[in-house]
Amino acid sequence: xVSYSEDKDAYLKRLRxxxxxxxGLQRMVEQDQYCIDILTQVSAVTKALQSFSLGLLDEHLSxxxxxxxxxxxxxxxxxxxxxxxxxxxxVRS
Amino acid sequence: xVSYSEDKDAYLKRLRxxxxxxxGLQRMVEQDQYCIDILTQVSAVTKALQSFSLGLLDEHLSxxxxxxxxxxxxxxxxxxxxxxxxxxxxVRS
Amino acid sequence: xVSYSEDKDAYLKRLRxxxxxxxGLQRMVEQDQYCIDILTQVSAVTKALQSFSLGLLDEHLSxxxxxxxxxxxxxxxxxxxxxxxxxxxxVRS
Amino acid sequence: xVSYSEDKDAYLKRLRxxxxxxxGLQRMVEQDQYCIDILTQVSAVTKALQSFSLGLLDEHLSxxxxxxxxxxxxxxxxxxxxxxxxxxxxVRS
Numbered sequence: 405x406v407s408y409s410e411d412k413d414a415y416l417k418r419l420r421x422x423x424x425x426x427x428g429l430q431r432m433v434e435q436d437q438y439c440i441d442i443l444t445q446v447s448a449v450t451k452a453l454q455s456f457s458l459g460l461l462d463e464h465l466s467x468x469x470x471x472x473x474x475x476x477x478x479x480x481x482x483x484x485x486x487x488x489x490x491x492x493x494x495v496r497s
Numbered sequence: 498x499v500s501y502s503e504d505k506d507a508y509l510k511r512l513r514x515x516x517x518x519x520x521g522l523q524r525m526v527e528q529d530q531y532c533i534d535i536l537t538q539v540s541a542v543t544k545a546l547q548s549f550s551l552g553l554l555d556e557h558l559s560x561x562x563x564x565x566x567x568x569x570x571x572x573x574x575x576x577x578x579x580x581x582x583x584x585x586x587x588v589r590s
Numbered sequence: 591x592v593s594y595s596e597d598k599d600a601y602l603k604r605l606r607x608x609x610x611x612x613x614g615l616q617r618m619v620e621q622d623q624y625c626i627d628i629l630t631q632v633s634a635v636t637k638a639l640q641s642f643s644l645g646l647l648d649e650h651l652s653x654x655x656x657x658x659x660x661x662x663x664x665x666x667x668x669x670x671x672x673x674x675x676x677x678x679x680x681v682r683s
Numbered sequence: 684x685v686s687y688s689e690d691k692d693a694y695l696k697r698l699r700x701x702x703x704x705x706x707g708l709q710r711m712v713e714q715d716q717y718c719i720d721i722l723t724q725v726s727a728v729t730k731a732l733q734s735f736s737l738g739l740l741d742e743h744l745s746x747x748x749x750x751x752x753x754x755x756x757x758x759x760x761x762x763x764x765x766x767x768x769x770x771x772x773x774v775r776s
Binding site: 412415416419420422423426427429430433434436439440442443444446447449450451453454456457460461463464468486487490493494497 | 505508509512513515516519520522523526527529532533535536537539540542543544546547549550553554556557561579580582583586587590
């Protein structure tokens with residue numbers, strides 16, 4: 405069982421909204437809308453993706469990482485390393 | 498005429514690819530794929546959106562801002578202020 | 591003459607405050623303060639550096655780039671390319 | 684005992700180098716160096732601060748968070764929430 409299963413519908417809903425925002429960007433380009441307005445909209449999509457990531461990461465820490473640590477053994481180290489690498493990719497992107 | 502018209506097809510193509518990546522994220526969630534793999538994919542989408550923005554902004558500076566400056570008058574100040582605000586939103590998102 | 595000369599004192603003041611914040615971080619580490627509090631303080635320093643960059647970039651666009659564009663010729667292209675590359679570094683860092 | 688104690692010297696060394704970079708920025712401004720070169724240097728300082736944060740956060744997850752989870756009880760939830768909030772501040776700054 406993956407950690408985010410119970411909020412699966414909420415995650416899917418957020419991703420569908422983001423997909424709708426990306427289609428909105430396509431319409432803006434097709435209609436030759438002003439660059440600055442398009443850039444504002446891209447910033448909104450980026451923020452929505454960030455919130456999605458931060459939610460998923462928080463849930464991952466609360467479940468996978470905490471469970472591995474509670475179980476003891478080397479698995480916790482692996483989970484923390486994976487999480488740290490994912491955080492570094494988020495911070496640097 | 499807006500500044501990005503000549504590259505309109507290229508911009509639309511990039512946005513369609515980003516839309517496909519967001520649909521890919523939905524499939525990953527539906528299939529209960531591993532959180533960390535989903536996070537890696539979100540970082541890729543964020544980077545693609547950033548490249549799109551940076552391309553659009555570069556074109557905006559080379560055309561709108563440079564043309565307003567070449568024409569003289571107050572319009573250049575307005576264009577620079579708008580561009581600076583858009584850059585601040587990109588940097589902070 | 592460089593573009594930021596008139597605000598030189600204001601820029602130096604901001605950088606001295608940032609230097610003080612970095613020394614504050616050293617004291618926090620020396621005193622074994624809590625990681626999370628140190629991370630909060632690092633985020634504040636990063637934001638202060640971002641504001642410094644955005645101010646400098648805005649001034650660069652309003653002066654160097656606008657002047658090169660007003661003068662006509664190839665110099666405006668060079669200035670825009672340089673500015674776009676600096677913006678990309680800021681967005682990606 | 685705080686979690687980063689054993690690497691304290693390494694953390695202090697990194698912060699002193701960052702302090703030196705910030706003083707280098709002051710010299711660049713005093714000497715009226717070119718804006719774009721100053722911006723390049725600010726990006727380098729921002730990246731150094733990010734690496735410092737990511738190192739500290741990784742250590743915090745491996746020690747404080749893992750220990751709280753291994754001990755069981757509510758403390759793990761508190762530690763994860765704190766870490767998630769710190770990550771959000773890093774991602775958004």
